[in-house]
Amino acid sequence: MSVPLLMADLVHLAATKSPESDRTWYLLVLAPRPCPAKPAEDAEPSTEAGDLMPLNDVWLLYTAPVEHGDFLRLLFEFGSRGALRWDLHDCYTVTEKSLGVGGCGTVYLGQSRMRLPAPKDTAKVDIPAVPQVAVKKLNKSGGVTEEINIRSEIEFLAVARGHPCISALFGVFCFHEVGSAEGRRGPSIRWTIVMPLYSEGDLFDYLAANGAMKETAAATLMLCLLSALTHLHRLGVVHRDVKAENILLANNKAVLSDVGIAAFLKDEEAMQRRVGSPGYAPPEVVTDLPYDEKVDVFGAGAVLYFALSNTLPFPGKTLKKVLELTARCKVKYDPALFGDFSGSIIQLLKALLQKDPTKRPSAKKSFKALWTMASQKPEIQRSSVARITLQAVDDFDSLAATRLESMKSNGHKPGWTAQMLAFIARPRFTGVTPKKFSWGSES
Ligand SMILES: Nc1ncnc2c1ncn2[C@@H]1O[C@H](COP(=O)(O)OP(=O)(O)O)[C@@H](O)[C@H]1O
Ligand SMILES: [Mg+2]
Secondary structure, three states: OOEEOOOOEEEEEEEEEOOOOOOEEEEEEEHHHOOOOOOOOOOOOOOOOOOOOOOOOEEEEEEOOOHHHHHHHHHHHHHHOOEEEEEEHHEEEEEEEEEEEEHHHEEEEEEOOOOOOOOOOOOOOOOOOHHHHHEEOOHHHHHHHHHHHHHHHHHHHHHOOOOOEEEEEEEEEHHHHOOOOEEEEEEEEOEHHHHHHHOEEEEHHHHHOOOOOHHHHHHHHHHHHHHHHHHHOOEEEOOOOOOOHHHEEEEEEEEEEEOOOOOOOOOOHOOOOOOOOOOOOHHHHHOOOOOOOOHHHHHHHHHHHOOOOOOOOOOOOOOOHHHHHHHHHOOOHHHHOOOOOHHHHHHHHHHOOOOOOOOOHHHHHHHHHHHHHHHHHHHHHHHHHHHHHHHHHHHHHHHHHHHHHHHHOOOOOOHHHHHHHHHHHHHHHHHOOOOEOOOOOOO
């Protein structure tokens, strides 16, 4: 049995305190939101948020008596698998410091309010207790459209979770904003996604501040990116917006983020839609041909080109010019910019930027080629980041296989399964008994 968590409203209350200890029985209510229908393209923006739709199933979960800290960790686990929480301001303080602005929202620095005692039974970082986080507040654009967009972003974050170079999901929250009901028929809600903080910002800003990268740094960056893409592609997910603004940096590691316009490879309609970002989108997208996961490989090539030269492969003053240059795909390698790099990294770059997607290597093949070449360098050999990218490519074969299996049985929806129950808080949490009652985005 599996309780669907993706976009399931989660509320909880403390039921009874255990007379013998300071543990409490809690009651959790999980109500999966029905997926709202997509409004017609010419329809007026809807004012009705999805929270007015009737609910189908509601799940009630009772816990065994647990300590408060363990209960908070359980809520966190549910949130990181896509359950929708309403207690953002109990968990985090959202500061006014903006970390970045994208097409879909603004990301702010947040501080955790959870004061958790250290867990007794794990040596791992206690994620719910990390002091600082990034909080992405989605723009307000109309209830149903926002809900459809965030549902998709959350779904892909939850599906792809666990890879060290893919942005993790800490939780999805919504709240009623003061004054936001003005002029609307029903209640209006504000959606937020909480993620780990990547303290060095995005690659675009890094290159603007520091100029082009040295070959070793660019190789480490690409090991991270290609390892992340290998994982996504194995899960049948195409990112569709690989670009410098969506690559975040922290502790010499690069992390792929913003799965806001990702799509499943098997979604034939999505694999024809012209989305992504001009300058990074490949010829097959700008010429409106059907495409596949190789669009991300091309995006990775544009990122490598940018990292090595601080210019994009198709520099045009207007959108029209960029698209024309992309469609032709005659990439220039100015010796003044690329002359100092090794032949092998230039060879990889040219392979990633191949016009014909069938000739472009897969993310995994590119990763392996880069690894073989880069691991000759002592700095890469010593780098723990480089090692984890390789380990992820090797280990995640089995993780992806398990994830694919559970996605098949669960219709792609991240759920809460018996396997996960074992993962949460083994001996102390065995008493849970579920009871059944166009650029589409230029972000
Ligand atoms: N976890 C994070 N840590 C630090 N900065 C972030 C984080 N997530 C996003 N940002 C910054 O915010 C910008 C916009 O975030 P993003 O998720 O790409 O939003 P959008 O979907 O609107 O493009 C990014 O380009 C980056 O500069
Ligand atoms: Mg973005």
